Amino acid sequence: MKKLFLYILIAFALGSCYKDKGNYDYVDINVVDISGVDSMYTVNYGSILSIKPTLNFSKDDGSDTSAYSYMWMASLYSNGHTDDVDTLSRSRDLEARITLTSGKYNMIYRVTDKKTGVTFQKSFLATVITSVYEGWMLLSEVNGGSRLDMLSKGADGYKPIYDLLGTIDAGLTLTGLPVEVKFAKLTSAASGHTVYVSTTGGTNRLDGETMKFKAPFQTEVFSVLPDGFYTEKITSRTNGSEYVRGSDNNMYYYMYTFNIYFGLPVNVMYGKTATFNVSKYVGYYDNVSNSTNVHLLYNMDEKRFVRHVYSLPNNCSDMPAGTLFNYTTGKDLLYMETCRFSGGDTYAILDSAHTKFYLARINIASNIVQTYYDEMPATDLAHAENFAVSPDLGYVFYNVGGKLYEYDAGLKQSKLMIDYGDKKVTFLKFDGFQGIGLTAAKAYYNKLQVGVFDPSLPAERAGSFELYTVPAVNGNLVLNESYTGFGKIKSITYRER
Structure with missing residues (x-):
């Protein structure tokens, strides 16, 4: 040439x-x-x-x-x-x-x-x-089983593909109840893109291009997993990095850059050999180029935050002294999420004997810094079922049945945003994108994703997926898009391009 x-x-x-x-x-x-x-x-x-x-x-x-x-x-x-x-x-x-x-x-x-x-x-x-090239993937419960659907992105917008695995003859039949669907990039190359589908019947990996069955999750782990194992939550921080919390209460870790593959659990304190029961939530910093290399885990046995350094994967270590609260909280961790708000704060909701609740915020960008800690007197929080944190405004959203609330930490009060009546909110989420430079991520990372279940409809089409804009100063939610025909939505991910 x-x-x-x-x-x-x-x-x-x-x-x-x-x-x-x-x-x-x-x-x-x-x-x-x-x-x-x-x-x-x-x-x-x-x-x-x-x-x-x-x-x-x-x-x-x-x-x-x-x-x-x-x-x-x-x-x-x-x-x-x-x-x-x-x-x-x-x-x-x-x-x-x-x-x-x-x-x-x-x-x-x-x-x-x-x-x-x-x-x-x-x-x-x-x-x-292809019909599965890009779009939303929704994992739902239907008549006591699991079904994976997709909203496929095309030139004319998003069109539903119900029962995706059956429609494309993917070679996989889901068993058990739905747990999570998660798009991840095991490597930056397209061949490393994958979708994990997890049910109580097991976790399986789909080919990121064809959505055909590729392998059970167990084949990726270099240790013996117990019978009946499935992944409860996968946290994918960036290309080639994953934390997996299993149904065995252990956390497993993968990092392509350092040739670290899923092996022994990382929920072991330095100097000890026994594992501790670890929460499924992982806190991190969004900008990899300016990171402390620290991830936040929560030791549920000792009720305290611990840190895991991703370049030293074999154990966890103690947190430094806090300025606003003791990292050994003595409380149960109800929820934890890292969002893009305030430079990448991690929000943690702590439950004190199910009578009082506290909101803690931690930022681990260049240093480990506590940025907020106070009681969270949110309406009916003891019965909250799902949570999400706005990446633009820092509001905490949660639902109790069909009531969707927004909590403003500045005002220390909740506002009822939507009352769905007899319908139930089954899913809440913001973001979920590994970056916000791509077209879909720019459009949707700050939209509130809501799964709603209408018990008056047949189970196979009783679920709807709604996308809302969240205005400032506690303004009413603005509905942008709505799709119907799903089951009881448990988990949603976006197949990025």
Whole structure:
């Protein structure tokens, strides 16, 4: 390839001429100008990609197609380099059924003058998408079992695919009650993207591109897991990093960069050998480039926060002295979440004998700093079922049955935002995106995600998924989007692109 471009460069440097070896005279070459090709195409897997370029020749009208050869090539783009070149066609125009795996491709169209051997080319990009290429994935309970649905993103918005695994013949039948669905990036490459589906019947990994069954979670763990094991919560901080809290009350850790794979539990205090019962929640700092390398875990046996340094994965250590509260709280951890508010604060709701509740905030950006601690006199908090924290405004949302509340720590009071009546809120969440630079993340990271269940409808279509904008100064929620036809929604994740 380098020789070919060098030859073309020399030819143009000599005044668009080439040297006839027989008489040593220089003659003008036939220059081919290629136009009529867009810079970017999006094509559905299995559909026809049709491109009819305009070719202008300096020496003829191009009507003699036998005087030229043509080639259309595609190469999967990944991390700044290309691999696995596929030839799509050798015709002047492209009219090809695309069966490339989903992803972004560098495309090249080449026209070669057979007489001179000089090649001219046009480069562009193409994205191949499938019905499962991008979108919301929803795990629901239906008639005592589990069902995975998807809101697939297309040119006309999001369209539902009910019973995704059955619809695409994924090779997996879910058993047990739903626990969690989670999109994760085991590596930054597309081949490392995956979706975990966890039920009380087990946790399985789906291929991130096809959503077909790939492997049980147990095959990724280098230790013996108990019978009936499933993952209760997966916290994916960034590309190639995961914390997994299992049904055995242990926390497992993976980090691709340091070649750390799921092995022995990390919920062991330094200098000890016995594990402690660890909460499923993990606190972290969102910006990896400016991190203390610390993750927050909660020792449920001793009722205290501990720290786990991700580059030293074998154990946990004590927290430093606190300025607002003792990290050995003596309280139960009701909920913990890291959000983007206030530079990445971790919110923790602490339960004191189920009579008083406290809100603690910890920031571990450049140092471990306690930023807030006070009693949380929120309405009916003892009966709260789901929680979420606004990444823009820091409000804490929770529900009691069909009542959805917003708690303002500045005012130290709750506001009833929505009363769904006989319907039940089954899911609350903000964000969940590994970054906010992508299109979907920009649009949705600060939207409140709500799962609502209507018991008056058939179980297989009684659930709805709603997305709200949260206004400042305790303004009423604004409904942006609503989708129906799901089961009782337990967990939602977004398959990012």
